[in-house]
Amino acid sequence: MAKSMSLLWGAGSPPCWRVMITLEEKKLQGYKRKLLSFQKGEHKSQEVLEINPRGQLPAFKHGDLIVNESTAACFYLEKQFQSQGNRLIPDSPAEQALTFQRVMEGLTLTDKLNSVIYYDLLLPEEERHDSGLKRNKETLSTELQLWESYLQNVAAGSYLAGPFSLADVVVYPNVAFAFRFGLSAGRFPKLAKYYSLLKDRPSIRASWPPQWMASTRGYDVLKDL
Amino acid sequence: MAKSMSLLWGAGSPPCWRVMITLEEKKLQGYKRKLLSFQKGEHKSQEVLEINPRGQLPAFKHGDLIVNESTAACFYLEKQFQSQGNRLIPDSPAEQALTFQRVMEGLTLTDKLNSVIYYDLLLPEEERHDSGLKRNKETLSTELQLWESYLQNVAAGSYLAGPFSLADVVVYPNVAFAFRFGLSAGRFPKLAKYYSLLKDRPSIRASWPPQWMASTRGYDVLKDL
Structure with missing residues (x-):
């Protein structure tokens, strides 16, 4: 499953880090990832804009599906992989x-x-x-x-x-x-x-x-x- | 169920309106609600601060549970009343x-x-x-x-x-x-x-x-x- 996922990210960005923590918690290691540089303006590159029209990182894909808002990606991964790895939304x-x-x-x-x-x-x-x-x-x-x-x-x-x-x-x-x-x-x-x-x-x-x-x-x- | 819910709200506030739409969609009519005035500063009143320390509306309670962030309340209500009213998170x-x-x-x-x-x-x-x-x-x-x-x-x-x-x-x-x-x-x-x-x-x-x-x-x- 993780092989069909890709993440464009920037180091030190809390939104990117959220998605990465979620992927770890849900045992989705092995996804493709590419580190881009904010300082070089790479978050505004064509590569990012094709996935995230806002020109922001993270830019996250699961197969053909795109979820760029970090919190949205966390919710999505928790919902799609509810019984895999750690549960992130408690039951009570x-x-x-x-x-x-x-x-x-x-x-x-x-x-x-x-x-x-x-x-x-x-x-x-x-x-x-x-x-x-x-x-x-x-x-x-x-x-x-x-x-x-x-x-x-x-x-x-x-x-x-x-x-x-x-x-x-x-x-x-x-x-x-x-x-x-x-x-x-x-x-x-x-x-x-x-x-x-x-x-x-x-x-x-x-x-x-x-x-x-x-x-x-x-x-x-x-x-x- | 709705009888144990209460909402302090302000007219024309999109965050308040979100919670009210969700309550309607989930067939939770009959909750207690009280309209407060932003212009009179009632969102900073003791009544609100006791529920929402940020002094913002909505201030929402379900029994003893408090969920004030509008989007959080929407997620919570959808999750708690998944099979009641309209489904708000699609399956696909x-x-x-x-x-x-x-x-x-x-x-x-x-x-x-x-x-x-x-x-x-x-x-x-x-x-x-x-x-x-x-x-x-x-x-x-x-x-x-x-x-x-x-x-x-x-x-x-x-x-x-x-x-x-x-x-x-x-x-x-x-x-x-x-x-x-x-x-x-x-x-x-x-x-x-x-x-x-x-x-x-x-x-x-x-x-x-x-x-x-x-x-x-x-x-x-x-x-x-």
Whole structure:
């Protein structure tokens, strides 16, 4: 099955990483994959645009079917391979409700991280304001405190919806991303615990970004949060 | 079952409308609901914050379970009431892939609509730029053209993923919202056809925003798109 799948991806992109974790969890190793460079603009290449008209990575195919939105690909793979590998949507209504809720909130976390980390990329110079970046940082800090509160029982091995689930698949790459960009483990201890507890989960270790962006510029952008 | 559900909602909010359409489709009429006013700031009231710490609507409960993210609530209701009412996630892999893909892309459409319609609300006056609003409008126009291309066969009754699905539940309120704010049916004929074809679907008619915002200010904000 995995042989009929192909993934165009970029290193260090949380959306790409989500799909890769899901493929590992569902025992779909052996899919074709090709690493492209954001810095060289390869996500806007013809090769990508033919699969993903948005010119974004991931660009994912299963046979002739295309599912490019990372969370959509996770849902699709879980549904198509429900009984293969690990179940990522729990059975109990309470855990199921929490899984869906945290998956979707995870996309808000992604947006708020991007609004700080990529502030300069998102706005032309003449539209940037110190007050805007400051507000985005405050909003992100409030957001991260919310996630800190969601992880009260993480030390006991309870993740975002209890057992490891699609919520963790979607959110963990954002959390790793935040620490990569300087988030303080002292001020976000539950998130730090979550980060380190799941770091060695086989699906996550196997898909860990190999170089995680060539440049080290901006790696302390979240340190004062 | 519906009697144990409650929804706090705001009129004209596409996220609230999604949940209401899903409840209709799944034959879950008879749930408790309470209309709150965004203009009076009631979405930031204690009543909402106790259910939704983000201070956003919808705030949805099923018994003791809370699912506030609109798309999460749609997924949850479909999963919990799979064999009740209409199936919202098709069985065929191709339609399923398309359903998940369009659901998630629908959230991008929401963001891009908001970045134009609520430009003044999202940014303090000193950070607003004509160039910023212009760029957001261009980005939205490109986005809407993409959706126009997704609806090539709409005249033949084929919706976003073929049969009516969760993709339509999530996206239709955005499309109705766009026309409400002045989108040109002439320049977006497929979207206009989609808008009018689904307007009278029972679940959509039953949940149509009763007043759709008291003010008429800004209702032509998308007319030049």
